[in-house]
Amino acid sequence: MIALNGQQLTFMSYPNGETRVDGEQILKLAESENRISLKYETDGDLLKLLFVKSFLDDHRCKASLLISYMPYSRMDRVEGSSVFTLKYTAHMINAMNFERVTIIEPHSDVSTALIHRSEAIYPTGDLLQHVIEETGFHTEKDYLFFPDAGAQKRYSKLGGYRELVGFKKRNFETGRIEQLDVVGTVGETGFKAIIIDDLCSYGGTFLLSAERLRELGASEVYLLVSHCEDSIYEGKLLTSGLIDRVYTTDTILSQASTDLMKMFPIGGMYK
Numbered sequence: 001m002i003a004l005n006g007q008q009l010t011f012m013s014y015p016n017g018e019t020r021v022d023g024e025q026i027l028k029l030a031e032s033e034n035r036i037s038l039k040y041e042t043d044g045d046l047l048k049l050l051f052v053k054s055f056l057d058d059h060r061c062k063a064s065l066l067i068s069y070m071p072y073s074r075m076d077r078v079e080g081s082s083v084f085t086l087k088y089t090a091h092m093i094n095a096m097n098f099e100r101v102t103i104i105e106p107h108s109d110v111s112t113a114l115i116h117r118s119e120a121i122y123p124t125g126d127l128l129q130h131v132i133e134e135t136g137f138h139t140e141k142d143y144l145f146f147p148d149a150g151a152q153k154r155y156s157k158l159g160g161y162r163e164l165v166g167f168k169k170r171n172f173e174t175g176r177i178e179q180l181d182v183v184g185t186v187g188e189t190g191f192k193a194i195i196i197d198d199l200c201s202y203g204g205t206f207l208l209s210a211e212r213l214r215e216l217g218a219s220e221v222y223l224l225v226s227h228c229e230d231s232i233y234e235g236k237l238l239t240s241g242l243i244d245r246v247y248t249t250d251t252i253l254s255q256a257s258t259d260l261m262k263m264f265p266i267g268g269m270y271k
């Protein structure tokens with residue numbers, strides 16, 4: 001999905017699948033300085049972004065870009081036979097020459113290192129306050145849980161909480177999380193835990209996290225994840241009985257289809 005200055009653009013397709021871009025629609029919304037928002041749904045959105053930005057360039061209109069979820073941000077290194085596709089996605093975005101690129105919670109610093117004139121923003125800090133109020137979380141006796149060192153680093157500015165960190169091993173051939181150990185100890189049992197991370201795909205990471213936290217004595221386990229794919233509904237997390245509620249945003253997810261999920265409209269806020 002592409003929005004220009006807060007208005008979603010519509011695209012038609014030619015019979016062979018090529019995209020028909022309506023220049024009149026773009027020019028009606030265009031100003032001398034423009035904000036393009038990308039809500040990544042398919043790779044085709046990257047091509048649409050190129051068409052819109054190039055058309056604005058031809059009309060001497062400047063544009064900045066907001067990326068709700070940075071596509072390929074997890075492919076931030078070479079792993080086995082997996083290609084470093086984030087690097088090539090960043091090349092594409094750099095070639096479009098935006099004035100400024102703002103990325104909502106990229107998976108790692110590699111995204112902002114590769115994309116020119118970019119910055120990352122982290123709405124999870126604000127959302128955590130909502131979750132704390134809604135769940136009755138006590139900072140003196142309850143815990144935040146980061147499933148891996150990357151999550152702990154990403155949210156290192158969230159000070160003043162008791163923390164537990166996971167150490168996870170993913171099999172890159174199958175994509176499955178094969179092991180997740182908790183680093184740190186807890187005092188009393190019967191505590192609440194909020195798992196915090198950037199992305200939920202099938203939810204395997206959080207299923208194992210919730211299992212470990214319950215074994216340690218957690219009585220309530222919540223998940224706060226900034227980006228959530230619709231594939232969460234195909235995984236076992238929501239039916240496991242191990243998670244009390246999932247809090248996420250609309251940066252990827254289309255809708256919260258169960259009461260177990262709460263979706264904050266962040267993508268809209270940053271349009």
Ligand SMILES: O=P(O)(O)OC[C@H]1O[C@H](OP(=O)(O)OP(=O)(O)O)[C@H](O)[C@@H]1O
Binds near residue numbers: 147148150202204206
């Ligand atoms: O729902 P799931 O399928 O479990 O995926 C979610 C996990 O995947 C991502 O990490 P990833 O394992 O890619 O992190 P890495 O950079 O440490 O490999 C993300 O940060 C979550 O931790």
